[in-house]
Amino acid sequence: YQRRVHGTPSECLFFFVFNFCFVCKNKSFKMAEIVYMYQKPRREFGRHPEFQESEPEVLIDIHPNLALQDQFLRQDPYETELQCVPELSEVQTNTERIMLKPQGMMHLEGGWPAGVDPTEIENKIKYTKKAEREEGYINSCRALVEPSEKYIKQNNAIDIYEEYFSKYSTDHASEPPSAKTVTVFTDPSPIKRTAAHISWLSDGKRLAVAYCVMKFQGNTEGMSMKSHIWDINNPNAPEMDLVPTSPLTCLEYNPKDAHLIAGGSYNGVVQYWDTRHPVSPVMKSNIDDSHKDPVSDLRWLMSKSGEVLTVSTDGRVLIWDVKKMDKPMENETVVLQPKNNEGGPKGILGGVSLDYDPLVGGPSKYMVGTEQGTTLSCNRRGKSPSDKISQCFNGHHGPVYAVMRNTFFAKYFLTVGDWTARIWMDEIKTPMFMTFYHKSYLTSGVWHPVRPGVFLTSRMDGIMDVWDLLYKQNAPVLSVQVSDYSLHTLKIQQEGRLVAVGGVDGTTSLLEMSSGLTEIARDEKNIIGQMFEREATRDKNLIQRAREAKQKRRKSSSHLRADRDIGNIDEGQLRELGERFMKEVKEEEIYAAKKQEEKRNLWEKILREVDQNGLNLSPEELNAETDTTPGLATSYAPTQDESTN
Numbered sequence: 001y002q003r004r005v006h007g008t009p010s011e012c013l014f015f016f017v018f019n020f021c022f023v024c025k026n027k028s029f030k031m032a033e034i035v036y037m038y039q040k041p042r043r044e045f046g047r048h049p050e051f052q053e054s055e056p057e058v059l060i061d062i063h064p065n066l067a068l069q070d071q072f073l074r075q076d077p078y079e080t081e082l083q084c085v086p087e088l089s090e091v092q093t094n095t096e097r098i099m100l101k102p103q104g105m106m107h108l109e110g111g112w113p114a115g116v117d118p119t120e121i122e123n124k125i126k127y128t129k130k131a132e133r134e135e136g137y138i139n140s141c142r143a144l145v146e147p148s149e150k151y152i153k154q155n156n157a158i159d160i161y162e163e164y165f166s167k168y169s170t171d172h173a174s175e176p177p178s179a180k181t182v183t184v185f186t187d188p189s190p191i192k193r194t195a196a197h198i199s200w201l202s203d204g205k206r207l208a209v210a211y212c213v214m215k216f217q218g219n220t221e222g223m224s225m226k227s228h229i230w231d232i233n234n235p236n237a238p239e240m241d242l243v244p245t246s247p248l249t250c251l252e253y254n255p256k257d258a259h260l261i262a263g264g265s266y267n268g269v270v271q272y273w274d275t276r277h278p279v280s281p282v283m284k285s286n287i288d289d290s291h292k293d294p295v296s297d298l299r300w301l302m303s304k305s306g307e308v309l310t311v312s313t314d315g316r317v318l319i320w321d322v323k324k325m326d327k328p329m330e331n332e333t334v335v336l337q338p339k340n341n342e343g344g345p346k347g348i349l350g351g352v353s354l355d356y357d358p359l360v361g362g363p364s365k366y367m368v369g370t371e372q373g374t375t376l377s378c379n380r381r382g383k384s385p386s387d388k389i390s391q392c393f394n395g396h397h398g399p400v401y402a403v404m405r406n407t408f409f410a411k412y413f414l415t416v417g418d419w420t421a422r423i424w425m426d427e428i429k430t431p432m433f434m435t436f437y438h439k440s441y442l443t444s445g446v447w448h449p450v451r452p453g454v455f456l457t458s459r460m461d462g463i464m465d466v467w468d469l470l471y472k473q474n475a476p477v478l479s480v481q482v483s484d485y486s487l488h489t490l491k492i493q494q495e496g497r498l499v500a501v502g503g504v505d506g507t508t509s510l511l512e513m514s515s516g517l518t519e520i521a522r523d524e525k526n527i528i529g530q531m532f533e534r535e536a537t538r539d540k541n542l543i544q545r546a547r548e549a550k551q552k553r554r555k556s557s558s559h560l561r562a563d564r565d566i567g568n569i570d571e572g573q574l575r576e577l578g579e580r581f582m583k584e585v586k587e588e589e590i591y592a593a594k595k596q597e598e599k600r601n602l603w604e605k606i607l608r609e610v611d612q613n614g615l616n617l618s619p620e621e622l623n624a625e626t627d628t629t630p631g632l633a634t635s636y637a638p639t640q641d642e643s644t645n
Helices: 009-026 121-132 135-157 524-563 571-613 619-626 640-644
Strands: 179-186 194-200 206-212 227-231 240-242 248-253 260-265 270-274 295-301 307-312 316-321 351-355 365-370 374-379 389-394 400-405 412-417 420-425 442-447 454-459 463-468 478-481 487-492 498-503 507-513
Touching: 194 487, 194 498, 194 507, 206 248, 206 498, 248 295, 260 295, 260 307, 270 307, 307 351, 365 400, 365 412, 374 400, 400 442, 412 442, 420 442, 420 524, 454 487, 463 487
Parallel strands: 194 248, 295 351, 351 400, 442 487
Antiparallel strands: 179 507, 194 206, 206 227, 227 240, 248 260, 260 270, 295 307, 307 316, 351 365, 365 374, 374 389, 400 412, 412 420, 442 454, 454 463, 463 478, 487 498, 498 507
């Protein structure tokens, strides 16, 4: 069937419906032809395009309006620019932030009839027994059993939590390492403060940040004293505020109780909060019995009552009992003055950083990094205060801003200071691994909690470096420009994927590392362990060789001192005299040998002449004969047999 339809879609639809009804009614297959003419002026469709060159023609001519001409000034010459493309402008808009706020909800027991008091257990039991005897209760239970039984059978038949490819693991070693910024937490204070310290909650969903101006006398009037707890999913506003009397320089979550958080202040006071009531500290120390300098670092100790370990640049390590926190514990104060620090600074050393992990180093051992570049290994079980400092490790040219034992190998630890990061062993006084000297100062560093050969460092030029000793030992595998300002501290999440980096401008950047940096490779632990053991053995051999050479030089110098006169003799003059004496002895020996040879030749000549002439001279006469040659008779006298012959 041929038909022509012109019109709108609604008109076309009307045509088909009308035609269908007409055919059905007349029972005929002949269709009526309906034509709709759509008329529109030609000017509404635009000009007809011409696809060939043509002469220019005037389309419209607009004459000036003489009435408006008097209202304008003539500009001659007049310059303008015209383009054959439309002028566009670019406009950017920012969507409104969604402000999230945590809200609690309390569920109360309800649904009981008006005559039943839910607080009375007897009334509740009485009403429950009455309801269970009703016929409707049994029918309701029977109606609920059938669908429940169906779902239980489905759960027994299909495991919805089954992992289909658990036997297969993805190898991310070939992927290039990377890290991206997930979010940035900005200090709400209008005055810039340094993000001095970061502590992660054990679940990895919240982090606490201590804010403080670290410059001496840098605190100004009106500056906020608050430190904040952030939810990683809500960077708009802090979830909770910690309000101390003095700005916090460090803080740490309790690993056993997630509601307790301890903090050290700029004025040396130590306190702790309960996050269920964060308005004020639960308990704090007296300022007279506290540190005399700002608290540099603190750790929670493994104990039944709850103890906090603190260190400061005043040269003291204090231990506090949270049940009685007004004074530090007696007989637990350690003055950082090593008894024997060979090759290192003397006197009292200022503490800068702490490391304590009972699962790694033991419940009584901890390490202290000092501002003089020495790292101290301490033990609480020492008999005297001086015995509590067991070892000293010297090598850094400036403050040790971070010290941390390896999570997998407890006898190896990392230190970060000056322009380098170094890996040490408890049995060796020198570092067995050291990074190259960076152009900017290093400010912090941590071991990765999942991978034994990965550690991270932060620098003053705003760069975070990731070192992977499994693949590269002479350079970092990844360097990320986190901020334009100096970085001050960094802490890594327990799972090892998220890293929080704090800067001097008050921003805390949250970075997510790639799977290649966070997932442990096959047999990586054994490879890194063998690498550490090999380097430690090599350093031990070098130290032993140097010790033997030193002992050898000491023995030789002792022999020289025994042969030397007691008087003050110059070594150079003594050596010169010895050389001159040996030279003269050698010349004398050469001259004596030469004269001896001449005398022997002369004696043989005389014997030949005597033998030829047949002279029979006695030894006395022969000696008198040889006296004509000076020195011959006195130097060389023939024997009885020789004179007779």
